[in-house]
Amino acid sequence: MTFWSDPDGFLANWLIHLLAGIGIPAGIAQAIGYALGAAVLSTGALLFVLFLIWLERKMIGRVQDRLGPNRLGPWGIFQSIADMLKIFTKEYITPDGADKVPYNLSPILTVGAVIMVWAVVPLAITVYGVDLNVGLLYIIAVGSLGEMGILMAGWGSNNKYALLGAFRAAAQLISYEVPMVLSLLIPVMLSGSLNMNKIVQHQDIWYVLFAPLAAFIFFITSIAEVGRAPFDLTEAESELVAGFNIEYSGLKFGMFYVADFLHSFTISLLVSVVFLGGWRGPGAEASPLLGFVYLILKTSLVNFIIIIERASLPRFRIDQMMDFTWKVLTPVMLILLVATALLEKTMAMAGLVPWMRSGILFILNIVLLFVADTVVRGHLARRPRPDVRGKERPVARPENYFSQPGSGV
Amino acid sequence: MLSNWLYIGIFMVVALFLPAAAIFIAGLLAPKKANSIKNSTYECGIETVGASWIQFKAQYYVFALVFLVFDVETVFLFPWAVAYNQMTLFGVLEAIVFILILLGGLVYAWRKGALEWH
Amino acid sequence: MTSLQIIFLVVAALTLVSACLVVMTRRIMHAALWLVLSLMGVAMVYATLQSGFFAVVQVLVYIGAISTLIIFAVMMTRNVMEDVGPQSNRGWGLALVGSAVLFGGICGVLLTWNGMQTALIEIPAVNGENIQMLGLSLVDPMGFLIPFEVASVLLLAAMVAAIFLTGDIKRSRS
Numbered sequence: 230m231t232f233w234s235d236p237d238g239f240l241a242n243w244l245i246h247l248l249a250g251i252g253i254p255a256g257i258a259q260a261i262g263y264a265l266g267a268a269v270l271s272t273g274a275l276l277f278v279l280f281l282i283w284l285e286r287k288m289i290g291r292v293q294d295r296l297g298p299n300r301l302g303p304w305g306i307f308q309s310i311a312d313m314l315k316i317f318t319k320e321y322i323t324p325d326g327a328d329k330v331p332y333n334l335s336p337i338l339t340v341g342a343v344i345m346v347w348a349v350v351p352l353a354i355t356v357y358g359v360d361l362n363v364g365l366l367y368i369i370a371v372g373s374l375g376e377m378g379i380l381m382a383g384w385g386s387n388n389k390y391a392l393l394g395a396f397r398a399a400a401q402l403i404s405y406e407v408p409m410v411l412s413l414l415i416p417v418m419l420s421g422s423l424n425m426n427k428i429v430q431h432q433d434i435w436y437v438l439f440a441p442l443a444a445f446i447f448f449i450t451s452i453a454e455v456g457r458a459p460f461d462l463t464e465a466e467s468e469l470v471a472g473f474n475i476e477y478s479g480l481k482f483g484m485f486y487v488a489d490f491l492h493s494f495t496i497s498l499l500v501s502v503v504f505l506g507g508w509r510g511p512g513a514e515a516s517p518l519l520g521f522v523y524l525i526l527k528t529s530l531v532n533f534i535i536i537i538e539r540a541s542l543p544r545f546r547i548d549q550m551m552d553f554t555w556k557v558l559t560p561v562m563l564i565l566l567v568a569t570a571l572l573e574k575t576m577a578m579a580g581l582v583p584w585m586r587s588g589i590l591f592i593l594n595i596v597l598l599f600v601a602d603t604v605v606r607g608h609l610a611r612r613p614r615p616d617v618r619g620k621e622r623p624v625a626r627p628e629n630y631f632s633q634p635g636s637g638v
Numbered sequence: 639m640l641s642n643w644l645y646i647g648i649f650m651v652v653a654l655f656l657p658a659a660a661i662f663i664a665g666l667l668a669p670k671k672a673n674s675i676k677n678s679t680y681e682c683g684i685e686t687v688g689a690s691w692i693q694f695k696a697q698y699y700v701f702a703l704v705f706l707v708f709d710v711e712t713v714f715l716f717p718w719a720v721a722y723n724q725m726t727l728f729g730v731l732e733a734i735v736f737i738l739i740l741l742g743g744l745v746y747a748w749r750k751g752a753l754e755w756h
Numbered sequence: 757m758t759s760l761q762i763i764f765l766v767v768a769a770l771t772l773v774s775a776c777l778v779v780m781t782r783r784i785m786h787a788a789l790w791l792v793l794s795l796m797g798v799a800m801v802y803a804t805l806q807s808g809f810f811a812v813v814q815v816l817v818y819i820g821a822i823s824t825l826i827i828f829a830v831m832m833t834r835n836v837m838e839d840v841g842p843q844s845n846r847g848w849g850l851a852l853v854g855s856a857v858l859f860g861g862i863c864g865v866l867l868t869w870n871g872m873q874t875a876l877i878e879i880p881a882v883n884g885e886n887i888q889m890l891g892l893s894l895v896d897p898m899g900f901l902i903p904f905e906v907a908s909v910l911l912l913a914a915m916v917a918a919i920f921l922t923g924d925i926k927r928s929r930s
Contacts, residue, residue, distance in 0.1 A: 256759070263645045267652040275656060317664045325677045331789060337657045344653035348646060359645045363887065366716060366812040367646075373820025377792055380827055384785055388679050389692060396831065400698055403705040403824055410712045417719040423887060475680055480664035484657050548755035551701075555744075555753040559708075563741050567734050570722070574730045577723075643803040643811070647763075694831040696922045702825040703918040707911045709821040713813050714894065714907060721891030729895035732904070739908040743915040752919040 235355045236517055241266075270358060271344045274491060279309040281490045285536050292540040319479035324387050327476065332385030335378045336477065336484035342375035343492045350498055351426045352524060353508045353517035364425035365417060368499065369410055372454060375488075376402045379463075379473050382485075386476035394472030397547065398463035402454060404551055408558035409450035412443040415569055416503050429507035437504040439587045442565055442594035444504040446558055448531070451496035453554070455489065458539040462547055497531035498524075505531070561601045568593055700752050704744075711740050764804050771797030780843070788830050792823045809887050 232239045241262050248258035283298060283306055290297025298305030323332065346368050348358040361367055376399055383395020417423060419439055420431035437444040453460040464472040474485045501507060505527045508520030545553070572593060576586045718725075718733050747753055774793040781787050795818040802811035866872055893899035 259641070260644070260648065263648045264652060267645070267649040268656075271649075271653050271656055318667050318669075319664070320668045320670065321665060322672070322676055324679050325674070326679070328785075333661075336661065337654055340657040341650070341654040344656070345650060348649040348653075358649060359642050361642050361646065361808065363808045363812045366809070366816060370812045370815035370820065373816060373824075376824065377819065380824070381789065384827075390680070392692065396694060396698060396828075399824055399828075400701050403702060403821070406820070407705060407708045407712075410709070414712065414715055414719045417716060418722040421720055421723040421888070423716065423720060479668055480661050483664075484661065487657075551753070551755040555704075556748065559744065560741070563737055563744075567737055570730050570734060574722075574725070574727050578727065643806070643808065646803070647800075693833070694828065696832060698828040699825070699832060700919065700922045702821070702828045704915060706817075706821040706825055707915045709817055710911055711908070713817060714904065717809070717887050717891035718894055719891070721888045721895075724888065724892060725895060729892075732895040732901060736905060736908045739905075739912055743912040746916055747919050750919050752922070 234515070234517070237356045266358065267348070270347055274344055274347055275340075275487065277494070278487050278490050279313060281494055281532075282312075282486075283309045285490065288533075288536050289540050292537070313483075316480055316483045321481060322476075322478040324476045326387040328385040328387065330385075331381035332476075333481070335382035335385060336481045336488075338378035338381065339375055339488045340484050340491070342371050342378060343488050343495055345371045345374070346495050346499075349425050350495075350502055351429050351507060353520035354514055356517050356521065357426060360424065360426055363423045365413055365423045365428070365503075369406070369413070372402075372406070375492075382477070383473040386473070388476050390471075391473050391475045394463050394475070398456060398473055401456070401460065401462065401550065404554045405450045405453035405460075405558075408446055408554060408562045409454065411559070411562040411566055412440075412447040412450065413503065414566055415440045415443040418570065418573070425502060429502060429509060432506045432509055434583055434587050435504065435506040435509075439590050440504075440565070440569065440594055441591060442598050443562070443569075444500070445598075446562055447504065448500055450554070450558065451500065452493075452535060452538075453550075455492045455496055457489075457493055457535065459542040459545050460550060461544060462550060493535055494528070494532055497528045497535060500531045501527035557601065557605055561597065565594065565597055568597065697755070704747055704752065707740070707743065711736075760804065764801070767797055767800040767804065771801065782843070784830050784833070785827070788823065788826050791826065792819055795819055795823065809890070 241259075244262045244265070245255060245258045248261060249255065253261070286308070287297035287304065298308035301307040301311055323329070349361045349364040349367055351357040379395050379398050379402070383392045383398075386392070416428055416436050419436060420428045422428060422431070456463045464474075474482055477485060501524060507527075508517075508524045510520065510523035513520035513523055569590060572590065573586065576589060581589075714736070715733065718729075722730070771794050774790045774797065777790040778787045778794060781790060795814065798818075799811045799814035802808075802814055894904045895901055
């Protein structure tokens with residue numbers, strides 16, 4: 230066992246031997262090793278957020294024909310570090326009448342829930358936190374802890390906007406969780422396991438080729454779970470001021486910010502692991518480092534799409550958003566699940582080879598996407614629209630001003 | 639197997655400890671100059687009327703209930719999906735009946751207008 | 757005492773203390789949040805029993821769905837913060853005696869039961885996955901096929917009933 234073929238096991242072995250050398254029993258040494266591994270992984274994830282924030286600001290700047298951060302370091306790359314140092318010295322303002330314990334626990338729980346996802350994600354062939362046999366369900370379950378964090382923030386802040394924002398966020402999260410969980414059933418069906426490592430190892434053909442529609446729906450619903458544009462109703466500035474985190478300041482607000490960016494990268498990671506083959510690629514079995522590079526490339530691509538999409542799409546209205554998940558995504562996903570289960574079983578019994586099965590399922594997915602698109606478009610075209618022509622509308626005329634110009638108010 | 643869950647437990651403690659430590663350290667560095675205006679509830683400059691913990695409508699409850707039903711459904715479907723490759727066509731059809739019954743529930747909720755956001 | 761037993765005792769204490777606080781706290785929202793912690797403790801107990809699937813399902817269903825449902829229900833009530841009424845009624849002493857006797861009886865019966873002394877045998881696993889066994893038995897006519905389908909009908913009935921009841925609320929308001 231050398232470092233390059235199995236870095237995880239090599240370091241663990243080295244640590245246990247080192248600790249045994251100073252007289253610590255193997256059991257405790259293992260626990261220390263776990264704690265160190267967890268600390269390295271989570272600290273790495275948190276520090277990586279600094280880069281993500283810089284990247285997103287830079288890219289959104291480019292989309293909007295600005296330069297983005299460009300002062301500190303080459304291409305402004307140290308801007309996030311300066312921001313971090315600044316936010317560490319900012320005052321905490323706790324609103325009067327806040328429910329202190331939930332108020333203070335909420336940012337911790339929100340960040341913790343995102344970091345905990347990283348425990349089961351395979352980063353390369355032998356590099357993963359833990360080989361959990363219910364990994365995929367664990368990820369969904371941890372997501373619901375984050376939802377509790379949001380509800381606690383809304384409740385603890387003693388603010389109507391925060392409470393409304395938190396409740397809307399919770400309603401959004403639970404609604405989008407239904408199609409998300411249903412779309413994850415298809416990779417589980419194909420690989421026959423909930424274990425993240427086995428799901429990756431089973432993807433000789435990427436699952437996006439077996440179920441492009443499921444991958445697409447998982448991508449959309451994941452964005453909604455993070456609460457990013459176009460699903461960023463929870464922080465709708467114009468109606469809810471800033472959503473559930475309105476009363477937070479200093480690093481407590483910063484933690485929500487960090488959780489947001491880290492979560493968006495984490496869902497990119499999950500899309501790559503579950504649908505894009507994870508660390509799989511030519512030569513990745515022999516060299517974990519190469520596999521890690523492949524995974525980062527795929528994840529960056531997905532994250533790039535998320536950022537571009539944030540820069541391009543307008544925000545949904547809340548009733549449109551709820552309609553979209555309950556009346557479009559959920560029925561489509563249920564039908565896709567039934568069709569895939571039937572077709573895949575029939576083809577497996579007929580003895581078709583995997584690439585033929587994937588081709589037929591690909592066609593099924595595309596046809597279903599086309600049918601769903603046609604039905605939704607037809608429905609939207611038939612829907613009566615409010616007629617606004619010829620109606621008296623408020624116009625900014627001088628007599629409509631509250632204060633007359635020149636009166637000094 | 640158990641050591642897996644031990645690792646998850648340790649990971650949970652670490653994942654909660656890191657942000658807590660960061661918030662604590664920042665609290666030591668930060669100034670503390672509270673005053674009553676600063677600490678008042680933020681409502682765009684207008685004074686808050688009444689209690690902040692307002693009564694919500696039943697709408698949210700209905701969505702949560704429909705979600706609960708689907709959540710329990712998927713909990714049943716995950717073991718089925720894991721065993722999918724070992725299953726006969728009969729087993730697949732059973733699960734499809736299971737899904738279709740719940741699809742009927744979704745259609746009922748839709749027709750009754752429970753999925754409309756007001 | 758092994759480290760597993762220590763972990764179990766800590767988790768059990770956490771579960772029981774937060775379960776007590778659910779009924780003792782005055783703010784109903786706090787009761788809901790303590791309930792979340794208590795349910796989390798139950799999930800941890802499942803994890804110490806090496807039953808990962810149930811630990812995860814406990815978090816997914818009870819914390820993710822049912823707690824959210826309870827919090828939404830709490831916010832539908834008025835006077836969320838100021839409950840000033842008495843927290844117990846006059847019969848609490850009698851209830852205490854009754855539940856103590858019941859608890860003692862259950863403990864006595866369990867201690868004489870043979871199963872308490874024997875270690876559990878591990879569930880046979882297919883390819884190291886005992887979830888697969890669960891999945892196969894769900895659709896096995898000799899296994900749990902009927903309960904599986906009945907569960908679906910039960911879920912449907914729950915959904916129809918909930919929608920019917922809240923539909924009534926809407927009508928009576930307008």
